[in-house]
Amino acid sequence: MTLGYCLALAFGLFVIGAYGAMTRKNIVGILISIELMLNAANINFVAFAHFHATDSTSGPIFSAFVIAIAACEMAVALAIVVSMFRRHKNLDIDKLRELHG
Amino acid sequence: MSIPLLLPDILLLGLGVMILALDLARVKASLVWNVAWMGLIAVLVVLNLIPAGWDRAWFGGNWNLSNFGLLMREFFILSALVTTLLARSNFVRGEEGFGPMRYKPEFLAALIFVTFGAITVVSSKDLLTLFVGLELATIPLYFLVAWNKENAKASEAATKFVLLGSTSTATMLFGMSYLYGFAGSLRFANIGEAVASSPTSPLLWIAVLFLTAGIGFKLTLFPFHSWAPDVYDGASTPITAFLSVSSKATAISFLIIMVYGPLAAIQVQLQPLLILLSAATMTVGNLGAMKQTRLRRFMAWSSIAQAGYILAALTGPAMSARSSVVFYLFTYAFSNYLVFFIASLVSDRREQTFASLTGLSRQKPWLGAALAIGLFSLAGIPPVAGFVGKFMLFGSAAKAGHFAFLIFVGVNTVIGLYCYLQVLKAGWVDTGEEAQEEANKNLRLSFTEGASITLLTLLVLGAGIAPWLGNNIAAVLQYGP
Numbered sequence: 001m002t003l004g005y006c007l008a009l010a011f012g013l014f015v016i017g018a019y020g021a022m023t024r025k026n027i028v029g030i031l032i033s034i035e036l037m038l039n040a041a042n043i044n045f046v047a048f049a050h051f052h053a054t055d056s057t058s059g060p061i062f063s064a065f066v067i068a069i070a071a072c073e074m075a076v077a078l079a080i081v082v083s084m085f086r087r088h089k090n091l092d093i094d095k096l097r098e099l100h101g
Numbered sequence: 102m103s104i105p106l107l108l109p110d111i112l113l114l115g116l117g118v119m120i121l122a123l124d125l126a127r128v129k130a131s132l133v134w135n136v137a138w139m140g141l142i143a144v145l146v147v148l149n150l151i152p153a154g155w156d157r158a159w160f161g162g163n164w165n166l167s168n169f170g171l172l173m174r175e176f177f178i179l180s181a182l183v184t185t186l187l188a189r190s191n192f193v194r195g196e197e198g199f200g201p202m203r204y205k206p207e208f209l210a211a212l213i214f215v216t217f218g219a220i221t222v223v224s225s226k227d228l229l230t231l232f233v234g235l236e237l238a239t240i241p242l243y244f245l246v247a248w249n250k251e252n253a254k255a256s257e258a259a260t261k262f263v264l265l266g267s268t269s270t271a272t273m274l275f276g277m278s279y280l281y282g283f284a285g286s287l288r289f290a291n292i293g294e295a296v297a298s299s300p301t302s303p304l305l306w307i308a309v310l311f312l313t314a315g316i317g318f319k320l321t322l323f324p325f326h327s328w329a330p331d332v333y334d335g336a337s338t339p340i341t342a343f344l345s346v347s348s349k350a351t352a353i354s355f356l357i358i359m360v361y362g363p364l365a366a367i368q369v370q371l372q373p374l375l376i377l378l379s380a381a382t383m384t385v386g387n388l389g390a391m392k393q394t395r396l397r398r399f400m401a402w403s404s405i406a407q408a409g410y411i412l413a414a415l416t417g418p419a420m421s422a423r424s425s426v427v428f429y430l431f432t433y434a435f436s437n438y439l440v441f442f443i444a445s446l447v448s449d450r451r452e453q454t455f456a457s458l459t460g461l462s463r464q465k466p467w468l469g470a471a472l473a474i475g476l477f478s479l480a481g482i483p484p485v486a487g488f489v490g491k492f493m494l495f496g497s498a499a500k501a502g503h504f505a506f507l508i509f510v511g512v513n514t515v516i517g518l519y520c521y522l523q524v525l526k527a528g529w530v531d532t533g534e535e536a537q538e539e540a541n542k543n544l545r546l547s548f549t550e551g552a553s554i555t556l557l558t559l560l561v562l563g564a565g566i567a568p569w570l571g572n573n574i575a576a577v578l579q580y581g582p
Contacts, residue, residue, distance in 0.1 A: 018272075
């Protein structure tokens with residue numbers, strides 16, 4: 001295990017997440033992709049704290065905060081998606097076309 | 102008289118909790134609304150009793166009160182207060198054909214928590230506080246946009262907002278993780294030292310690019326602006342106004358804190374990037390505003406262009422950038438809220454379009470005049486506040502010697518003037534349908550609306566005729582960081 005492997009893993013996860021967030025049609029799929037991006041940042045924080053940092057406690061603490069905040073964000077996102085589903089009756093992002101321009 | 106310096110922050114948090122508690126105790130919603138706006142005024146008064154000149158930190162150095170933070174606190178609380186007043190009509194009569202919105206106490210509490218998040222951003226001394234504050238200032242906005250559950254457009258707008266917003270949060274967080282890896286610490290002081298000692302490190306520049314992309318979304322900078330018209334159009338009028346003022350001010354404070362704090366050593370190298378973003382953003386905003394017919398969508402494009410103007414000040418030195426941005430944010434908030442108050446007024450039963458303004462100046466000359474003053478201020482016509490604000494913003498860029506850029510900015514303000522004059526033409530010149538004129542004739546202003554519009558008009562005029570207000574802000578900021 002070196003820092004390079006961890007960073008490569010995190011960057012790979014981030015790219016997969018970003019690709020998924022851009023290409024997925026299903027809104028739940030997009031939310032899962034966003035989770036991947038957030039967790040890529042978490043791996044970075046923990047890896048830098050372990051191998052590199054002068055202040056090695058704040059990195060893991062930051063990722064604990066990120067996990068909590070990501071949970072809040074996803075709770076709000078899912079609530080909004082449920083309320084959107086009641087109106088539009090589908091989860092396809094391309095069918096949300098009332099507002100454009 | 103000396104008061105504890107943290108009192109306003111604690112009072113604001115207490116106010117939010119108290120509003121939720123009053124709701125649990127089944128207190129009448131109109132009473133809760135009164136508690137909210139009186140409480141916000143009380144916090145504003147307490148805040149004004151704190152003399153300038155502090156630079157202190159609490160909680161292990163993570164919570165900091167500086168002069169910039171003090172002025173931005175006043176700004177955010179003022180903005181929350183005006184939004185509270187603006188939101189009243191949405192809960193009493195509804196807008197654009199929808200019935201009154203429900204859950205007023207929760208709405209007001211969410212507004213106050215967003216404001217507290219914005220205050221956390223301007224108090225931060227390390228990346229973790231900054232990140233938590235930014236999220237607290239963003240997450241409640243997602244559901245505030247979706248507040249009116251009967252409105253299909255609102256839920257569509259909120260879905261787009263939450264998906265793009267979370268993506269941008271993840272991007273910014275990824276940038277923060279690289280910044281932590283680069284500096285080995287989360288504290289701004291340590292990051293600043295690391296940046297000064299190795300300003301060309303690739304890790305640093307990757308981090309800066311990710312951070313810019315993340316915050317560019319919140320500030321509606323050029324490649325990340327496309328969400329704004331849809332979300333602003335779908336949300337209710339008070340939330341649109343709040344998004345365009347408070348949320349944008351949070352993002353610009355974030356940039357000021359980063360660019361003149363930890364990244365101060367590479368500010369000169371950042372200038373080309375900022376110039377590029379600023380020029381592209383204002384051009385796109387002005388071009389987009391040209392062909393709009395709906396008022397909120399127009400204000401979204403206008404606020405994109407305004408974000409470009411504000412960013413122009415960040416190419417200058419720290420002192421002038423801070424003071425001009427603070428002053429411009431105040432003038433921008435006054436004029437923006439003035440226009441939104443009138444937009445909310447004409448759309449009580451009708452669609453909120455340019456056409457619904459027709460005949461406003463003939464039927465209600467005072468409202469027509471207020472609209473003209475608000476729009477002139479946004480466009481930057483001399484006697485009103487927006488001109489003085491823009492003058493200071495561009496003066497900051499001129500101090501760094503970017504004259505070619507400033508000529509480009511000047512051309513852009515002229516294009517912007519054309520866009521604002523289109524709205525003014527709808528209110529003052531156009532003779533549209535008889536029904537719209539008739540509806541404008543029957544406009545009824547509640548006391549809240551009348552008083553708010555009068556006060557905001559006076560503030561826009563006053564801040565323009567008395568430019569020493571801007572000098573005062575400069576003087577306050579001169580004490581320290």
